[in-house]
Amino acid sequence: MTAPSEVVLDVADLRVEFRTDEGRVQAVRGVSYQLRRGEVLGIVGESGSGKSVTSLAVMGLLPGTAQVSGSVRFTGGSGSAGSRNPAELLGASDAALSRVRGQSIAMIFQDPMTSLNPVYTVGYQIAEAIRAHHDLPRDVLRKQVLALLAAVSIPNPAQRVNSYPHELSGGMRQRVVIAIAMANQPEVIIADEPTTALDVTVQAQVLEALRAAKVQTGAAMVLITHDLGVIAGQADRVLVMYAGRIVEAGTVEEIFYTPRMPYTLGLLGSQPRLDERRARLNPISGAPPSAINMPPGCPFVSRCPLAAPICETEEPLLTTVDPGGHGAACHFSDQLVGVAPADLFRPLSRETAS
Amino acid sequence: MLAYAVRRILVSVPILVIATFVVFVMVSLSGDPLSPLKTRNPPPPPQALALEAHRLHLDQPLLLRYWHWITGVTRGDFGPSVQSNQVIGPELIHRFLVTFRLIGLAMLLALVLAVLVGVISAVKQYSGTDYTFTFFGFLFLAMPSFWFAILLKEAGISFNDTVGNQVLFTIGDSSVYVDGGTWAHITDVLGHMILPTISLALLSFAAWSRFQRASMLEVLGSDYIRLARAKGLRRGPVLTRHALRTALIPLVTVTALDLGAIISGAIVTENVYQWRGAGSFLLESIQHDDAYAVAGWLLIAATFIILFNLAADLLYAVLDPRIRYA
Amino acid sequence: MPEREFTAPTRTQTQLVLRRFRQHRLAVASLIVLLALVLLAFVGGWWWKYSVADFTSDNSVPPSWQHPFGTDAAGRDTFAQVLRGTQISIGISVLVAVFATVVGTIWGTTAGYYRGRLDTVMMRIADLVLTLPLLAVAAVLGHNVGGSWWLIAVVIAGLYWAYVARVARGVVLSLREKEFVEAARALGASDARIIFGHLVPNAFGSIIVNATVLVSVAILLETALSYLGFGVRPPDTSLGLLVSDAQTAVDTRPWLFFFPGLFIILIALTINFIGDGLRDALDPQQTRVRR
Numbered sequence: 001m002t003a004p005s006e007v008v009l010d011v012a013d014l015r016v017e018f019r020t021d022e023g024r025v026q027a028v029r030g031v032s033y034q035l036r037r038g039e040v041l042g043i044v045g046e047s048g049s050g051k052s053v054t055s056l057a058v059m060g061l062l063p064g065t066a067q068v069s070g071s072v073r074f075t076g077g078s079g080s081a082g083s084r085n086p087a088e089l090l091g092a093s094d095a096a097l098s099r100v101r102g103q104s105i106a107m108i109f110q111d112p113m114t115s116l117n118p119v120y121t122v123g124y125q126i127a128e129a130i131r132a133h134h135d136l137p138r139d140v141l142r143k144q145v146l147a148l149l150a151a152v153s154i155p156n157p158a159q160r161v162n163s164y165p166h167e168l169s170g171g172m173r174q175r176v177v178i179a180i181a182m183a184n185q186p187e188v189i190i191a192d193e194p195t196t197a198l199d200v201t202v203q204a205q206v207l208e209a210l211r212a213a214k215v216q217t218g219a220a221m222v223l224i225t226h227d228l229g230v231i232a233g234q235a236d237r238v239l240v241m242y243a244g245r246i247v248e249a250g251t252v253e254e255i256f257y258t259p260r261m262p263y264t265l266g267l268l269g270s271q272p273r274l275d276e277r278r279a280r281l282n283p284i285s286g287a288p289p290s291a292i293n294m295p296p297g298c299p300f301v302s303r304c305p306l307a308a309p310i311c312e313t314e315e316p317l318l319t320t321v322d323p324g325g326h327g328a329a330c331h332f333s334d335q336l337v338g339v340a341p342a343d344l345f346r347p348l349s350r351e352t353a354s
Numbered sequence: 355m356l357a358y359a360v361r362r363i364l365v366s367v368p369i370l371v372i373a374t375f376v377v378f379v380m381v382s383l384s385g386d387p388l389s390p391l392k393t394r395n396p397p398p399p400p401q402a403l404a405l406e407a408h409r410l411h412l413d414q415p416l417l418l419r420y421w422h423w424i425t426g427v428t429r430g431d432f433g434p435s436v437q438s439n440q441v442i443g444p445e446l447i448h449r450f451l452v453t454f455r456l457i458g459l460a461m462l463l464a465l466v467l468a469v470l471v472g473v474i475s476a477v478k479q480y481s482g483t484d485y486t487f488t489f490f491g492f493l494f495l496a497m498p499s500f501w502f503a504i505l506l507k508e509a510g511i512s513f514n515d516t517v518g519n520q521v522l523f524t525i526g527d528s529s530v531y532v533d534g535g536t537w538a539h540i541t542d543v544l545g546h547m548i549l550p551t552i553s554l555a556l557l558s559f560a561a562w563s564r565f566q567r568a569s570m571l572e573v574l575g576s577d578y579i580r581l582a583r584a585k586g587l588r589r590g591p592v593l594t595r596h597a598l599r600t601a602l603i604p605l606v607t608v609t610a611l612d613l614g615a616i617i618s619g620a621i622v623t624e625n626v627y628q629w630r631g632a633g634s635f636l637l638e639s640i641q642h643d644d645a646y647a648v649a650g651w652l653l654i655a656a657t658f659i660i661l662f663n664l665a666a667d668l669l670y671a672v673l674d675p676r677i678r679y680a
Numbered sequence: 681m682p683e684r685e686f687t688a689p690t691r692t693q694t695q696l697v698l699r700r701f702r703q704h705r706l707a708v709a710s711l712i713v714l715l716a717l718v719l720l721a722f723v724g725g726w727w728w729k730y731s732v733a734d735f736t737s738d739n740s741v742p743p744s745w746q747h748p749f750g751t752d753a754a755g756r757d758t759f760a761q762v763l764r765g766t767q768i769s770i771g772i773s774v775l776v777a778v779f780a781t782v783v784g785t786i787w788g789t790t791a792g793y794y795r796g797r798l799d800t801v802m803m804r805i806a807d808l809v810l811t812l813p814l815l816a817v818a819a820v821l822g823h824n825v826g827g828s829w830w831l832i833a834v835v836i837a838g839l840y841w842a843y844v845a846r847v848a849r850g851v852v853l854s855l856r857e858k859e860f861v862e863a864a865r866a867l868g869a870s871d872a873r874i875i876f877g878h879l880v881p882n883a884f885g886s887i888i889v890n891a892t893v894l895v896s897v898a899i900l901l902e903t904a905l906s907y908l909g910f911g912v913r914p915p916d917t918s919l920g921l922l923v924s925d926a927q928t929a930v931d932t933r934p935w936l937f938f939f940p941g942l943f944i945i946l947i948a949l950t951i952n953f954i955g956d957g958l959r960d961a962l963d964p965q966q967t968r969v970r971r
Contacts, residue, residue, distance in 0.1 A: 098586050101584055101585065102585040133586055164675045496952055498948075504923070505941075508930045614814060618815030626927075659811055
């Protein structure tokens with residue numbers, strides 16, 4: 001592993017709560033992590049685990065009905081914005097956050113079909129991202145826009161610059177969004193499920209563009225997805241989220257080869273694979289708990305093969321299980337050394353399918 | 355684009371013909387334009403009646419009457435009116451110009467206010483301001499236009515009394531005799547226009563502001579607004595450059611669709627404020643069972659509505675690139 | 681390991697709709713007020729000591745215990761007049777809404793379902809109606825059919841069905857592409873069965889909301905028509921007619937002008953709120969997050 005590099009984003013005990021007609025929804029319940037310069041941090045979890053909300057909280061883009069607490073510190077700032085950037089992002093003014101967004105921290109959203117404004121050309125929207133932070137003459141701006149389009153492998157940039165979003169395919173639109181994100185050489189790029197809404201064949205192009213963005217800007221990346229294949233191919237470190245908390249954290253090798261939390265094992269086991277002989281999938285039965293009606297103990301208890309009485313009363317904290325910093329939130333993580341998913345979860349069969 | 359417009363106009367022609375035919379038949383069959391003559395005391399001689407019937411083409415079969423009329427219209431001849439001193443064609447034009455003045459200003463007022471109120475309500479959703487605007491919007495939607503117009507008229511009169519001078523006029527579209535130059539003439543016309551314009555604008559304003567609020571809310575919740583913010587744009591530019599620009603587009607169509615309702619509203623408003631515009635022309639013609647006049651009125655009104663809708667569709671295509679080549 | 685799930689309690693569709701409606705406090709309040717008004721108009725009007733045709737000796741009397749809404753120049757009790765006018769105006773509006781909804785729904789769903797030539801012709805006719813200023817056409821018709829209230833209702837309904845048809849067609853167009861229509865067809869269901877058994881029930885929500893709005897729109901059109909003299913005429917009365925009679929007396933005998941107008945506003949307002957509540961209850965776009 002390379003020498004430890006500086007931390008650019010420091011999230012500490014982030015909590016997000018929404019008030020709705022049905023009650024209080026606890027979307028994020030105490031998430032902490034540190035993002036280092038140049039690394040790719042993957043956040044994995046199913047729908048409703050809170051992974052997207054976490055990132056929106058970092059950017060300050062949650063609706064006004066959200067109650068956010070904790071701390072998000074951006075400690076990069078070697079860019080042109082310099083020391084004018086606030087360290088603490090939560091609770092910062094809109095003016096201050098607007099200086100950070102797009103310049104120091106950029107975001108890519110999930111659905112490329114709706115991310116771009118339909119009435120402005122693609123070139124206009126990329127240029128707008130640059131103009132929001134820099135004052136440049138038009139010809140310089142145009143050259144930069146064309147260069148960005150080329151960087152994400154959009155063919156015929158000189159013509160595409162004047163296209164409207166609806167004239168581009170989904171994959172191309174997402175690449176335009178990536179171009180917008182990398183326009184000002186940010187230090188952090190947050191990609192919220194960038195390939196989820198796209199066909200598998202198009203995903204490779206988008207991931208390639210994402211990789212190019214990272215290389216060209218040198219940014220650290222937060223890659224949020226539920227697709228373990230994407231994580232395996234792109235991430236350096238991984239956070240596994242469930243029911244609003246991080247339940248396992250480690251390097252990509254540790255997570256994939258030595259998982260120490262039953263949920264992670266379940267995730268790995270439920271992936272169909274071509275390179276192994278496997279008769280049946282080992283799914284996790286049941287569903288995640290309702291975010292309104294949180295049980296007192298471990299939220300995974302109703303689906304966990306290792307569940308014991310302590311799991312219902314005490315929620316396990318994220319504790320280090322390896323000297324390297326690998327953390328898992330399970331009372332019985334030491335029992336999972338060397339355990340394969342098939343050992344823990346029963347395969348899909350006529351008896352279990354209900 | 356041009357071909358599309360021409361095609362739309364051509365398609366509308368049969369619609370206009372059918373509409374005017376139906377109305378013509380309705381008016382001709384049910385009323386007797388000669389009845390005021392017949393009930394006069396002493397009754398006029400039968401030759402006078404026959405002469406009048408001939409003048410109004412009443413001695414010809416219904417379909418032939420209509421045929422004469424529709425072919426005459428293409429030459430600019432709208433046929434004989436029951437009111438013998440009236441030439442329908444020029445009179446219609448003159449009256450409609452008066453009404454267009456009222457409708458034009460009222461629509462402009464309603465649009466500007468609706469956009470303002472709608473946007474503010476959407477941006478400050480669920481705030482006190484929003485609730486107040488929504489309440490008044492609902493109230494104005496439930497208010498009968500004629501009732502409000504009368505109320506406003508009374509308020510105008512008492513305003514004049516308080517001020518001691520006739521600033522606001524409640525009768526007619528202009529004074530018969532205006533002393534002074536152009537400026538005096540302009541203020542006179544404006545003074546006559548204020549109250550009727552407000553009365554007419556009210557209902558449209560209420561409906562459009564609610565629509566604009568909904569449209570704005572939908573746009574504000576969309577992904578591209580979030581992306582614009584993620585780029586680092588401040589709230590102001592995001593609101594104007596992205597949200598408003600997109601949210602205003604549907605209003606174009608709504609405005610055009612409501613034109614028929616606005617013309618209906620103008621009929622009522624003209625009645626209350628005693629304007630001699632197209633509205634009062636229609637009411638008089640109906641009272642007199644003047645089939646040609648009513649059919650002529652409908653032809654002009656419907657043509658205007660169709661053209662306006664066409665213009666709105668073309669404007670929509672200009673504003674929204676997505677439908678340009680559809 | 682027994683399967684346990686931590687969930688929120690589930691509710692049936694009807695319960696959900698009712699629950700959402702009850703949360704719309706303004707709509708519930710409006711429903712109560714409207715029912716009170718209807719009761720007052722129909723039961724109170726029948727039971728009230730003065731009838732519409734009673735000419736008392738009290739001329740132009742302001743509101744008192746004897747005459748809560750005062751009297752007019754001929755000595756007629758305004759309270760009785762307003763109640764009668766309310767009866768007629770509500771009666772017309774409800775009739776219009778029912779008739780227009782039934783005709784318009786059948787028209788629109790048939791056009792939307794079959795598409796092609798039939799759709800084009802049917803919707804051209806509906807568009808034709810909607811292109812015209814409805815008050816103008818209603819005035820022409822109203823003048824010629826006479827002044828009895830149910831004829832006026834027919835006239836107005838004969839125009840408003842086109843709105844319903846357009847809405848119904850739009851809903852059907854979006855529904856017919858859905859899988860359950862394909863499934864029904866695969867099972868051999870006839871066209872009529874699909875239209876009435878599947879499409880209409882699914883469009884029900886939109887249709888009901890539209891019908892509610894139609895009642896308030898119809899009452900405004902009817903009163904305007906009667907105000908101009910082309911709607912309900914003597915011997916019947918309408919709230920619009922009462923306002924028309926009172927327009928010269930706004931400052932001398934305000935009770936003759938304000939009470940009929942306020943009743944129109946109250947009816948239309950409560951119906952609008954109820955319609956809003958129904959819209960939220962039947963088709964919520966998003967969970968309303970309270971501040």
